[in-house]
Amino acid sequence: MSGRQREQPLRGRLTGLALIAPALVLLGAIYLWPMLGLGRMAFNETGSTGAMAPALSLATFRSLFEDPFTLETTWNSVWLSFVATLLALVLAYPLALFLHRTQSRFRSLLTVLAVAPMLVSGVVRVFGWLALLGDRGLINAALMGSGLTAQPTRLVYNYFGVTLGLAESLMPYMILALLAGFGRLDRACEEAAATLGAPPWRVFLRVTLPLTVPAIVLGFLLCFVLAMSAYITPKLLGGGRVFLLATEIFDHAITNANWPAAAALALYTLVLVLLLVAAYAALTRRAEA
C-alpha cells in the first residue's frame, strides 16, 4: 500500500507528460519553429536581382523605414482600423444594450442571430457587400431608381467600402465583448438616476456609459487588433486600391516573393500593434484613476 502511494506521483507525472507530448511536438514544429524562422528571415538580404541572400543585417529594415510608402501604409492601416472599430462600437453598443435589457422570450435566439455572422465565411459576407455596394448593387440601384443620382456612386473598391465591411465583420466580436462586460451594469442604478431627476439621455451619460467603460475598452482593443491584421476584407473590398500593412505583407510574400521584406514588415506590424495596445491600455488606466 505504502509502496503504491510513493509510486503514484511519478507515474502520474509520466502519464501527464505522455498526454502533453504530442501537442508540444506539434506546436513546436508548426508554431514555434516557423515563428523563429520568420524572425530570422527579416535579417536576410535581398539582392539586386531580387534573389534572397542569407545574411545577418538590418538592410531590409533600413529600406523599409527609408521608404515613405511604409509610413503612408501604416497611417492607412491605423486610421482605417480605428474608424472601423469605432463604427463597429457605435453600431454594436445599442444592440448589445438591447440584448442585455430585453425581457423578450426570444432573447437567446436574438443573441445567436447577432453573433451568427461569425459562423458564415468571411468571403461570403464580403461578396454580400459587393452585391450591396457595387456599381450595379442594391444601394446604387435604389439611388438611381429613385432619381437621386444619375451615375453610380463609388461605394466599394475604396476606403469607404473597406471600412464598412470591416466594421460589420468586427461587430459580432464587439457584441460578445460588450455583453460580457454589461454584467456590471445594474439596472437599479439607472432607475435610481431617473428617480433623482435625470432624463434618459443624462442617465445614459452619467450612469450607463461610465459603468460600461471597461466593456468598451476591452471590445475596442480586441476589435482594433483584429482590424489591423484583417486581410480578406481589405483585399476584396479594396480591389487593389486600398493599401494597408496586411495587403502589403501578402504582396511582398506571394506576388513579389520578397520574403525578407514580408518578414520585416510583419514584425514591424506586430510591434506596432503591441505598442498601440500598450499605449491605449496606459491611457485608459490613467483616465480611470
Add this chain to the structure above:
Amino acid sequence: MREGAGPWLGAAAALVYVVLLAPVAVVVFIAFSADSFIVFPPSGYSLRWFQRLWAHEALMRGLSLSLMLAGIVTIGSLAIGVPAAYAIARAKVPAAGALKAFFLAPLLLPTLVLGLALLMALQPLRLTATLTGLALGHMVMTVPFVIRLMVTTFATLPDEVEAAAASLGATPWRVFRRVTLPLAIPGLAASAFLSFLLSFDETVISLFISGPRASTLPVEMVRYVEGRTDPLVAALSVVLIVATLFVILVVERIAGLARVVGR
C-alpha cells in the same frame, strides 16, 4: 418586475440587425437570380446558378478538398488537443500554467503572420499546396482552440466525481471512460464543431500555403470573387449557409450553441 428595453432601443437594435445581416441576406437573394451578373432587381428568378455550381470544376475540387481537410484537421486536433487539455486541467503536470500559455499563444497572433511564417517553414520542405501542409497549417489554429475549450470543460468537472468513482474500485482508465468522458461530451462536441468550421472557413493561412495542386474552397472563392461578381458564388454561399445552419442545429441539440459561441 422591470420594464424591458424600451421602444427607442428596440428600434435602434432593429436597424443594427439590418446592417449586420444585410450582406448575408442579399447573398441569399442574389443566388436565385436568373441574370448573368448582379443586377437589382433581377430580371427573373431561377435555380440555374445552383446547377452551374455542380459543373464548376475548380470550386467543386476546392469543396471536396476543404471537406476532407476539415475532417482530418478535426480528428487530428481532438486527438492531440484533448489529452493535452486533460493533462493541464486534471493531471498534476509540472508548469501547467506555462504550458497552457504556450499552447494558447497562437490564438493571440494574427493569422496573417502565422500564414507567412508557415509559408516560409513549409516551402523548403515541399509541403506547401499539399494536404499534409494544409492540415498542419490549420492545426496551428485549431489545436490551441481545442485545448482552450477542453481545459475549461475538464476544469469545471466536479473534482469529487472522479474520486468517488475511483473509491468504488474503478481503474483510472475506466474512470476516464465511464465518468470523465461522458461528462465532457458537450465540450467535445463543441470542439469538434468549431475545429471543423474553423478549418473549413480558414482563408488567410490557406492563401499563403495553397497552390495550383491543392487549393481550398475559400481560396477558390477569393480567386473567383477577385475575377468577377456573378451569382455563382452566391449560390455556393447559400449551400454553405444551409449546411452551417444544419450543423448548428445538431450542435445546439448536443451542447447548446450560446455556450459554444460564448467561449
Add this chain to the structure above:
Amino acid sequence: MEQPLAARNHQCALTRRMSHLTLNRLSKRYGETVAVADVSLSVARGESVALLGPSGCGKTTTLRMIAGLIQPSAGAIEVLGVDVTQVPAHRRNMGYVFQSYALFPHMSVAANVGFGLDERGVGRSERDRRVAAALSQVRLEGLSARKPRELSGGQQQRVALARALVIEPDVLLLDESLSNLDARLRDAMRLEIRDLQRSLGITTLFVTHDQTEALTLCDRIAVMHAGRVEQIADPVTIYERPASRFVAEFVGRSVVLPVERSEAGLVLGGRPVRTAHPVPESRALELFLRPQRIALAGPETEAGAHNRLGGVVRSHVFVGDRLEVLVDTQAGRVTVETSGAGAVAQPGDAVSLIWSPSDTLVFARAAP
C-alpha cells in the same frame, strides 16, 4: 403604538381632508398575470404608511409605479391633487431608496448624494452645502470622498437615504430597505429612519414583508395580498382587529380553532362561545385568538361574561422573553403565551382558558 387612539382618529380625519399622495384604483397587468389590482390609498402630509405583504403580493410593483419606474395598466396617481400618472420618473421628485441601495459605484459618496442636485441645476457651493448637511443628517461626515464599495452595508444604506432625502422629495419611497442588513443593525437603522422621518415630517411609503418593521415604523399599514389591499389601518387596529383571515394570519401569531354555528350561536369544543364582532355568513367558520390574550386559570374558574374552554396542559416551551404553554382542549391544541412569572400550571394539570368576546374573531374557513 404609543400614540393615543384619539390622535390617530384625528389623523385619519386629516387624511381624508388633505391627501398628499393618492392612489386611485391603481392596477398593473403583465399579460394574463395581475400584479396589482385596484389599489386605492391616500397618504396625508407627513404620514408614514407601510405596504406590508409576502413576496409577490404586488407591493414593490405599487411602489415602482408611484416612482414612475413602471407604467400602470389602469388607475391614477396624484400628488397634492395633481395627476402624475403620465409624468416620467425623472420629473416626479420622489426619493426612492432601493433594496440593493443602487449606489453609483463609479462615484464618490458626495457625488452620489449630489447627483439629484446636479440634475436640478443647483449651483456648486449650494450643492456642496446641502450634500454636507444631508451626510451629517445620516451621521456620515468625513466619508464623502469614499467610493460605495469601501463602505459597510449600514453606511451604504445611509448614503442611499441621504441621496433620496437631499432632493427634498415630495414622497420618500423605501423598498425593503432594511432587508439586506443584519438583525442588530436593522433594529438600530429602524429607529434612526423613524426619527429622521418624524423630524423632517416627510411623507413616506415603506415596502416591507417584515411585520415588526411595519408595526414600529408606520402610522398606518396597508396589508397587501395577491395584488390587492386587504386592510388599511393603524398598527393597533391591524393587530387587534384584522379585517380578514389573511391579515390575522400574516400579522402576529394566532390560535386558529374550528368553530360551529348552532341555532343558539357559535359552539367551540361543545361549549357556546361569544364574540363581540360580526360573524360571516359562511357555513364553515374558524375562530382566531391572539395567544397572549388568553388567560390561564384553575379548572373550575367562573368565566362570567368571558369565554371559557377547559383543557389539560401538555408541555411548556421557554422562549426567553415569554413562556408558551401548550394546552390540549376539546377544540384542539391551543398555545397560550404568558410572561412566565408566578405560578405556572404543570404538564398534566387541568386548566381553563379564559378570554374576552372582544378578542374573539371569526372568519370563514379557508377553502381546502
